[in-house]
Amino acid sequence: MINKILFIAAIIMLLAILLTLYRFIKGPSAADRLVAFDVMTVSSLALIALIANFSSRVIYIDVALVYGLLSFLGVIIVSRYLERGL
Amino acid sequence: MKIKNFIALFLILIVVWILVNNSFSGQIIIIGFILSAFIALLFGTNLRIFDELKFTPTALGYTFIYLLVFLIELIKSNLDVARRVLTPSLPINPGIVKTKTVLKSKMGRMILANSITLTPGTLTVDIDGDTLYIHWIDVCCEDIDKATNAIVKKFEKHLVKIYD
Amino acid sequence: MDSTIGIIGAILTLSGSIFIFLGALGLVRMPDLFNRIQAGTKASTLGTFLSLIGLLIITPQWWGKLILLMIFILITNPVSSHILARAAHFIGVPLADKTVTDKYKEEEKTFSIKDEIKNDTHD
Numbered sequence A: 001m002i003n004k005i006l007f008i009a010a011i012i013m014l015l016a017i018l019l020t021l022y023r024f025i026k027g028p029s030a031a032d033r034l035v036a037f038d039v040m041t042v043s044s045l046a047l048i049a050l051i052a053n054f055s056s057r058v059i060y061i062d063v064a065l066v067y068g069l070l071s072f073l074g075v076i077i078v079s080r081y082l083e084r085g086l
Numbered sequence B: 001m002k003i004k005n006f007i008a009l010f011l012i013l014i015v016v017w018i019l020v021n022n023s024f025s026g027q028i029i030i031i032g033f034i035l036s037a038f039i040a041l042l043f044g045t046n047l048r049i050f051d052e053l054k055f056t057p058t059a060l061g062y063t064f065i066y067l068l069v070f071l072i073e074l075i076k077s078n079l080d081v082a083r084r085v086l087t088p089s090l091p092i093n094p095g096i097v098k099t100k101t102v103l104k105s106k107m108g109r110m111i112l113a114n115s116i117t118l119t120p121g122t123l124t125v126d127i128d129g130d131t132l133y134i135h136w137i138d139v140c141c142e143d144i145d146k147a148t149n150a151i152v153k154k155f156e157k158h159l160v161k162i163y164d
Numbered sequence C: 001m002d003s004t005i006g007i008i009g010a011i012l013t014l015s016g017s018i019f020i021f022l023g024a025l026g027l028v029r030m031p032d033l034f035n036r037i038q039a040g041t042k043a044s045t046l047g048t049f050l051s052l053i054g055l056l057i058i059t060p061q062w063w064g065k066l067i068l069l070m071i072f073i074l075i076t077n078p079v080s081s082h083i084l085a086r087a088a089h090f091i092g093v094p095l096a097d098k099t100v101t102d103k104y105k106e107e108e109k110t111f112s113i114k115d116e117i118k119n120d121t122h123d
Helices: A002-026 A030-055 A059-084 B002-021 B026-043 B057-086 B106-118 B144-151 B153-163 C002-029 C033-058 C060-090 C103-122
Strands: B095-100 B122-128 B131-136
Touching: A002 A030, A002 C002, A002 C033, A030 A059, A030 C002, A030 C033, A030 C060, A059 C060, B002 B026, B002 C060, B057 B106, B057 B153, B057 C002, B057 C033, B095 B144, B106 B122, B106 B131, B106 B153, B106 C060, B122 C033, B122 C060, B131 B144, B144 B153, C002 C033, C033 C060
Parallel strands: none
Antiparallel strands: B095 B131, B122 B131
């Protein structure tokens, strides 16, 4: 029962990531693509945590932590670049 | 002033260490204690960002109340934005308004701006002294005082008691 | 007993995933960049937060890393969306036609001049 509900949640998250991918491809300006990237990474953090629960390996949560850290740095660096150049 | 910075940095480091290691066993806590004390001794003396922290019981109590108020606001405004997204006609009325804050400390202003950003419907675009420029999804009034009453006051009245 | 608590956690995770989906829908539907930031990043933050709370109820032996992940998301997400909005306003991303007022634009001129002076004296 629990696994079924979690599986449905994972499918909904995948659909959400596909929707953000649409904005990532279409977005008229670079800043739109950056917003889509931000939303995509935050959503995939939850998906990675769900996958860690499916395969019951705690090490995948560490992957999520490092992934979140790198995406945060990436968003900050690209927006600084847009603002005034590095 | 110096000892407070040391304690704050030490507490943050050891809490993160315990959370990353995911256990309370004796060896891990001893190693974390030694490493955190060493790093806090090296870098804690010149740290300025903890200058305005207070460890008094009233400040801690109001921090707890503030977190509760903030969580309720977060869920309420999330449901509001979800309703706007699901309505087919997309009922939004966006604009950037100017508001003022009475907070003096930098830490309090930072927490205020981050709370405003984290609640959907309002987004801090820039902060300059005591002036906050806020992008608002549903502008009811462009006047400075009315906008301040609608957005800033509900967080500010608790933050004033913590930081000033 | 154990399974009812697990089902509560699973339902929390499911509601979190619904919030993430609504955020993605808002990202596609909203007319301009600032409204996309409003709908997208905040809803996905709450959605991820709720999902992680649900997982924390289901597998309590992972408490440390899940709590660290939640604190990390709560701290970093407003910072990145704020700096994104400031950069977008700086490079002049157009606002939607529905926009009522833009108090920031009126004072942007003085800001940029001030910044130029500051940079010159710095060098």
